[in-house]
Amino acid sequence: MIIGNGVAGTTAAETIRKGDATARIILIGDEPHPLYNRVALPKVLKGITAPERTFIKTVAWHAENNVELLLNTTVVRIDPERQLIETDTHGEFIYDRLLVATGGTPNLLNVDGAQDTRGIYHFQTLDDTTTILGRIRKSKHAIVTGGSFIAYELTEGFRHHGVRTTWMIRGTRFLHRILDAEGGAFVDKLAKAVGVETVYGDEITGVNAGEDGEITSVNCKSGATIDCDLLGAGLGLRMRTECLRDTGVKVNRGIVTNEFLETSVPNIYAAGDVAEFFDVSIGTHNQMGTWNNAGSHGKTAGANMLGARQEYREVPYYTSTMFDSQMAAIGIMPESVPTMEALGRMNEERGVYRRLFFHEGRLAGAALIGDIRIRRQLMDMIRSQRQVSNAEREQLLSV
Numbered sequence: 164m165i166i167g168n169g170v171a172g173t174t175a176a177e178t179i180r181k182g183d184a185t186a187r188i189i190l191i192g193d194e195p196h197p198l199y200n201r202v203a204l205p206k207v208l209k210g211i212t213a214p215e216r217t218f219i220k221t222v223a224w225h226a227e228n229n230v231e232l233l234l235n236t237t238v239v240r241i242d243p244e245r246q247l248i249e250t251d252t253h254g255e256f257i258y259d260r261l262l263v264a265t266g267g268t269p270n271l272l273n274v275d276g277a278q279d280t281r282g283i284y285h286f287q288t289l290d291d292t293t294t295i296l297g298r299i300r301k302s303k304h305a306i307v308t309g310g311s312f313i314a315y316e317l318t319e320g321f322r323h324h325g326v327r328t329t330w331m332i333r334g335t336r337f338l339h340r341i342l343d344a345e346g347g348a349f350v351d352k353l354a355k356a357v358g359v360e361t362v363y364g365d366e367i368t369g370v371n372a373g374e375d376g377e378i379t380s381v382n383c384k385s386g387a388t389i390d391c392d393l394l395g396a397g398l399g400l401r402m403r404t405e406c407l408r409d410t411g412v413k414v415n416r417g418i419v420t421n422e423f424l425e426t427s428v429p430n431i432y433a434a435g436d437v438a439e440f441f442d443v444s445i446g447t448h449n450q451m452g453t454w455n456n457a458g459s460h461g462k463t464a465g466a467n468m469l470g471a472r473q474e475y476r477e478v479p480y481y482t483s484t485m486f487d488s489q490m491a492a493i494g495i496m497p498e499s500v501p502t503m504e505a506l507g508r509m510n511e512e513r514g515v516y517r518r519l520f521f522h523e524g525r526l527a528g529a530a531l532i533g534d535i536r537i538r539r540q541l542m543d544m545i546r547s548q549r550q551v552s553n554a555e556r557e558q559l560l561s562v
């Protein structure tokens with residue numbers, strides 16, 4: 164039984180089917196679609212990729228592989244004693260092994276007027292994307308709130324369509340835990356170079372609508388009022404752990420697992436964005452919101468549900484455009500391990516920024532902007548788990 168048909172859940176189903184031709188596999192998702200590529204959604208938002216090109220699996224694939232796919236179906240309760248799950252539309256099912264791969268849902272913009280005003284969007288699903296795309300085409304001035312990757316993608320999507328775009332970040336810079344002041348200033352320069360207006364240290368406290376209920380402006384903490392006809396919010400994710408209520412499964416920010424992706428309750432596993440897994444490469448728990456991490460988790464969880472004892476061992480990475488430049492985040496980020504030592508370097512002339520994170524003398528993560536070709540070398544070094552000398556650090560930082 165697998166809850167969530169994103170890349171983690173669907174990869175687990177595929178892995179189980181490859182390892183066992185006859186096991187009954189039920190894959191449940193509350194969206195109306197089979198697996199699609201979430202990473203491609205920014206390109207759909209820009210109008211570069213057609214929505215139907217994002218599909219990775221068809222409904223027919225599931226039937227051909229004897230995977231029972233239930234779409235538009237939410238798992239509302241799990242009873243670990245009876246090894247049973249309850250859905251909203253298809254009744255109850257008994258399981259031998261259960262995987263929770265439910266991902267996250269966007270934190271909503273919770274300010275005065277937001278609930279009743281149209282023109283405010285969050286960006287997580289294919290359906291969100293097509294809805295926003297329809298709206299962008301009618302918009303002239305957009306505001307984006309948030310300092311996350313999703314806020315960047317919204318900003319970039321809006322300005323790509325020629326909409327005047329103001330990007331408002333509550334903190335001092337984009338990704339304030341990952342980039343230092345120099346990295347933040349570089350992203351600001353990249354944003355301004357393509358015409359994006361940036362605002363830092365301010366936040367939206369209320370939204371105003373016209374008589375038709377459409378957004379007309381936002382009120383800010385600073386006292387400013389900014390006119391807009393479109394508002395995008397990229398305020399981080401809340402993990403979808405509600406179906407685990409009263410199960411005894413340990414949940415912190417995500418579902419806590421060991422290195423085998425087993426939760427604290429027998430026969431229940433977790434994978435993907437929602438899993439706060441024991442990361443053997445740093446000897447502590449870690450949580451990653453990246454596509455390759457979720458897919459690799461799916462493989463490991465699927466194998467372990469069939470009885471293997473595979474440790475999860477991967478270096479996650481995230482690459483993205485950064486306006487007219489590009490960015491990569493590799494390995495562990497300071498959000499997971501705030502005590503890491505960080506060393507940053509910027510080459511203004513070449514437009515290259517590099518920040519490295521060390522955990523107990525070993526390279527554990529990196530943020531790169533501009534030239535990101537060193538990515539593979541850094542991933543190998545993270546994998547090796549060896550001590551990195553001062554001379555090597557200097558060399559890695561020579562931008």
Ligand SMILES: Cc1cc2nc3c(=O)[nH]c(=O)nc-3n(C[C@H](O)[C@H](O)[C@H](O)COP(=O)(O)OP(=O)(O)OC[C@H]3O[C@@H](n4cnc5c(N)ncnc54)[C@H](O)[C@@H]3O)c2cc1C
Nearest residue numbers: 167169170171193201237238265266435436452453454457
């Ligand atoms: C716009 C956007 C751009 C991104 N760009 C990148 C990128 O460039 N690089 C990168 O590495 N990552 C990127 N990501 C992140 C990446 O897409 C995720 O890390 C990955 O998709 C997570 O996969 P998952 O299977 O863990 O969860 P999800 O893809 O979130 O799938 C979980 C599914 O479970 C469903 N579900 C939840 N609860 C229930 C329930 N109770 N019952 C039934 N179904 C349920 C959810 O609706 C969802 O369909 C991006 C994400 C977004 C939104």
